[in-house]
Every structure is written in structure tokens, then in C-alpha cells.
Amino acid sequence: MTASQDFLISDTDADLVRRLVDSQFPQYGHLPIEYAATGWDNVMFRIGSDLAARFPRREAALDPQRNEITWLGTVARPLTTGFPEIIHVAESTHSFPYPWTITRWVHGLRAMSVAPQDRTPAAFELGRQLALLHQPAPEGAPVNPYRGLPLSSREDVLLQRIKDAPELAELLPLWNAAIAAPPPAMPRTWCHGDIHPGNYVLGADHTLAALIDFGDLTSGDPAVDLGNAWASFDAQGRELFFASYLENCSPALAADPGLLPRARGWVIATTIAAVLTSDLSTPDFVRMARWAKAQLLDDMAG
Structure with missing residues (x-):
């Protein structure tokens, strides 16, 4: 096995995970291990009822993992909801x-498993938590090469993806408006970097329970997190989400005239085009991307 290989642990490798956990953390040897979830960059197994082991699936996941290990405690400090604390x-x-890491297991229901119309109870609190998270980032904070930079840095990739999937051309007017929008009022805020329905957890009543998967955390344009509104919610949910965000964020962010156009650009680049042209996409992610596209087109028509 070499470090250049991808997808080193699959959902069927519970025996390997058992050996890896026992070799370094024998105090958990009495706890059962079972597969939990697979994302683009990581695979997760539960350890008992309250812990999880999270393994990178590919070498490209290592820099995000290091950022999460180094910065998650700082980034999550203002939050009043749950998050997967690294143990x-x-x-x-x-x-x-x-x-690889062992984290607290976040109890709840992955939002992606719930229909967008049924996520509305989470919308207001998700907006508030992102407003709390979007604090000024210090010198030395990580910069993600794919998230939170000027949208113009994504244009060549986006236009190529449109060539690969012509159906995406319907979104070009929104993309062009995003590119032309004013730059961020606060260009160095903390951002989750990868907020979407797979990366937050709901309680039994579908209210927000936790934000998860901070591997793409970055300093940059907070609009990268707000594009989630079209991937997560229907029109009613988006209205609640943005009302809460603008009520709780800093005055500079609330007054940023380019915030919403750039947010639309980010969901086009990182959710819709990226998912619909990727070999790694699962059916859940494809449904999410198609929902986001339909919501943007509805907004454009309305």
C-alpha cells in the first residue's frame, strides 16, 4: 500500500478499522465498530455510541485534515450548536x-436524508450559526485554493464544466452577475467552506443539531457558505435563512451589496457544476445539485 493510492478504506472494512483503533487506542477495544458514512474525502466509522473514527480516502484530503486539526477549536468557538470535536x-x-482522527459522534439526522421542504425548521438557526462563524480571520489562517477566493478564480473551470454538461448553460446569467458583483466587504472571515445538506445534522424535530465536516474551512469570502441556501431549502426556508443571517452577522456583511450574487455564484461552482460533472458524485449529491439548480432557475424566473 502506498500513499498515492486513493479510497483506502471502504464501507466493508470494519475489521481493518477495528485493528487500527485497537493498535493506537486500546481503551476503546470494548466498543463496537460499524460503518457510518462516506464522503468525497473521508470515510467514517462509529466507535460505540459517542465516538467516530474518520479516515482520509485520498491524499488530496490531507491538507484539509491538517487545517481541521489545527483550527477547528478556534473556528467553532463562537458556535452555540454542536460540532465534531476532535479527541x-x-x-x-x-x-x-x-x-486519521477520532471525534465526538454528533447525534442526529443528516440533513441530506430529509426532503428540502422538511428542512425549513433548521433554516433560521443555520443562518444564525453561520453569522456567528463568519468572524474576522487572523493572519496565518488557512486559504483554501478552491473555496472563498475571488469567484473569477473559478471561471475557467466553470466554463469547462459547462462545455462538459451543456444543461448548466442556463445558469450563465447568474454566474455572470456573480462575477460582476462587488467584492467582499470583509475579505478575510472564517468560512466553513463546504456547507450543504450533507454537512449539517438535524434533531428529531428537524431543527439544527450540529455543523460537521470542517475539512474545507478557510479564510475568505463568506458568500461561499451562503450558497448553501439554494442547495438546502425551498423559497420559504431561504427567506428564513437569509433573514436570520442578516440579523445576526456583522453590519459590514449585512450591508455588502455583492453578498447574494456571489453566494449564487458559489453554489453554481462548488455544488451544481462540480457535482454534476464529477465521477465521485453519489445519487444524494446529484439530487442536491439538481435541486439547487432548479431553485436558482426559479429565482431567476421570478
């Missing part, structure tokens, strides 16, 4: 060539 960082070994 242990495991070393790479001959059995698995990358570092």
Missing part, C-alpha cells in the same frame, strides 16, 4: 499510510 489524532502506520 485524538492517530499516526500513520504501515497498515494505513495517513493520519
Whole structure:
């Protein structure tokens, strides 16, 4: 096994995970291990009822993992909702060539498993939590090469993806408006970087329980997180989401005239075009991207 290989642990590798956990954290040897979820960059197994082991699936996931290990405690400090606190960082070994982590298990329902119309109870609180998160980032904060930069940095990739999937051309007017929008009023805020229905958790009543997967956290344009509104909610949910965000964010962000156009640009680039042209996309992500596209087109028509 070499460090250049991708997808090193699959949903069927609970025995391997058992050995990896026991070798470095024998205190958890009495707890059962079972597969939990797979994302683009990581695979997760539950350890008992309150912990999880999270493994990078590919080398490209290592820099985001390092940022999460280094910065998550700082970024999550203002939040009043749950998040997957990192408890242990495991070393790479001959059995698995990358570092991996043990985190608190966040109890609840992955929002992606709920129909967009049924996520509305989470919309107001999700807007508030993102407003709390979008604080000025310090010098030395990470910069994600794909998230939170000027949208013009994504244009070449976006236009190529439209060539690969001509159906995306319907979104070009919104993309062009996003590119032409004023730049961020606060260009160095903390951003989650990858907010979408797969990365927040709902309680039994479908209210927000936690934000998860901070691997793409970055300093940059907070609009990158707000594009989630079209991936997550219907028109009613978006209205609640943005009302809450604008009520709770800083005055500079609330007065930013380019915030919403740039948010539309970010959901086009990082959710719709990226998912619909990726070989890694699962059916859940494809449904999410098609929902977001339909919501944007409805907004444009209305």
C-alpha cells in the first residue's frame, strides 16, 4: 500500500478499522465498530455510541485534515450548536499510510436524508450559526485554493464544466452577475467552506443539531457558505435563512451589496457544476445539485 493510492478504506472494512483503533487506542477495544458514512474525502466509522473514527480516502484530503486539526477549536468557538470535536489524532502506520482522527459522534439526522421542504425548521438557526462563524480571520489562517477566493478564480473551470454538461448553460446569467458583483466587504472571515445538506445534522424535530465536516474551512469570502441556501431549502426556508443571517452577522456583511450574487455564484461552482460533472458524485449529491439548480432557475424566473 502506498500513499498515492486513493479510497483506502471502504464501507466493508470494519475489521481493518477495528485493528487500527485497537493498535493506537486500546481503551476503546470494548466498543463496537460499524460503518457510518462516506464522503468525497473521508470515510467514517462509529466507535460505540459517542465516538467516530474518520479516515482520509485520498491524499488530496490531507491538507484539509491538517487545517481541521489545527483550527477547528478556534473556528467553532463562537458556535452555540454542536460540532465534531476532535479527541485524538492517530499516526500513520504501515497498515494505513495517513493520519486519521477520532471525534465526538454528533447525534442526529443528516440533513441530506430529509426532503428540502422538511428542512425549513433548521433554516433560521443555520443562518444564525453561520453569522456567528463568519468572524474576522487572523493572519496565518488557512486559504483554501478552491473555496472563498475571488469567484473569477473559478471561471475557467466553470466554463469547462459547462462545455462538459451543456444543461448548466442556463445558469450563465447568474454566474455572470456573480462575477460582476462587488467584492467582499470583509475579505478575510472564517468560512466553513463546504456547507450543504450533507454537512449539517438535524434533531428529531428537524431543527439544527450540529455543523460537521470542517475539512474545507478557510479564510475568505463568506458568500461561499451562503450558497448553501439554494442547495438546502425551498423559497420559504431561504427567506428564513437569509433573514436570520442578516440579523445576526456583522453590519459590514449585512450591508455588502455583492453578498447574494456571489453566494449564487458559489453554489453554481462548488455544488451544481462540480457535482454534476464529477465521477465521485453519489445519487444524494446529484439530487442536491439538481435541486439547487432548479431553485436558482426559479429565482431567476421570478
